[in-house]
Amino acid sequence: SAVISQKPSRDICQRGTSLTIQCQVDSQVTMMFWYRQxxxxxxxxxxxxxxxxxxxxxxxxxxxxxxISRPNLTFSTLTVSNMSPEDSSIYLCSGTGITDTQYFGPGTRLTVL
Amino acid sequence: AQTVTQSQPEMSVQEAETVTLSCTYDTSESDYYLFWYKQPPSRQMILVIRQEAYKQQNATENRFSVNFQKAAKSFSLKISDSQLGDAAMYFCAYRRSWEYGNKLVFGAGTILRVKS
Incomplete structure (x- = not known):
């Protein structure tokens, strides 16, 4: 299985600013995804x-x-731009490895004031 | 478009007993995959079990098993000998065959509470 980490785990941001979330996988994955929850x-x-x-x-x-950027097989970033309170959510990244199963990161909890 | 329906927003089970979570899906495809994921309060999505549609045999993983009824488009999860650590949100998910990419379609989720 793939182990996926995300940074930051949580953040509180002001309206109108941007936040970049990083996603790192411990092994090469074929596909990476970003979800909102x-x-x-x-x-x-x-x-x-x-x-x-x-x-x-x-x-x-x-x-x-x-x-979104994905410069290599193990790293991706998601930026939430010009944030509003409606963007407050949990953002998760996931990756699919050779087993074809999708594994998830722990999520980033974003609060926009 | 494929859809996944979990009709039970919340379920409760006594510790050591058995509980079944329901999931139905809608698709015109014949080749696809189904999953159950568990999300505890820590937010970490954990794969519980996976079923390939071409396999007639129901998947099992220790205390977790599925009842896959392809004609009825039903995919329920049975948890035996429930433990306190099973308390979580459970999501049923559907994925088309690999050539269409690995995008997952999730159901709305079922909160499982385990009583001691």
């Missing part, structure tokens, strides 16, 4: 992070608001 709710896929190319976004999510 409102407390007590299910997970919603934001985008698939593609190595060396632009991320593939799901309906309702755009690159200007959630720019």
């Amino acid at each position: 409102q407390p007590g709710q299910s997970l919603t896929l934001i985008a698939t992070a593609n190595q060396g190319s632009e991320a593939t976004y799901e309906s309702g999510f755009v690159i200007d608001k959630f720019p």
Whole structure:
């Protein structure tokens, strides 16, 4: 299985600022994803992070608001830009390894004031 | 589009007893994968069990087993000998076959409470 870490684990930010979340995997993964989860709710896929190319976004999510990078097979970042209180949520990254099973990071709890 | 439905927002079970969590899904595909994930208060999503649609045999992992009914599009999770550490939110998830990517579609989740 893959072990996935995220930084920061939580943050409190001011409206209008941006936050970059880092995701590190301990082994090479074929695909990486970013999800958003409102407390007590299910997970919603934001985008698939593609190595060396632009991320593939799901309906309702755009690159200007959630720019994503993936410079190599084990690392990705998600930026939440120009934040508003509606962006308060848990953000999780995940990766799929050779076993084809998706493993998740511990999540980043974001609060926007 | 594929959808996953968990009709039980919350379930309770007495310690050492058995509980079944329900999940139904909608798809026109014949080849796909189904998963149960557990999310305790720590937020860490933990894979509980996985089922390939082409396999008729139900998957089992220690105290966890599934009842996979492909024709009925049903995928329930049975937890035997429930333990306090089983208390968590449980998510059922669907994924199309690999050539369509590994995107997971999640159900709304079921909160499982374990009583001592």
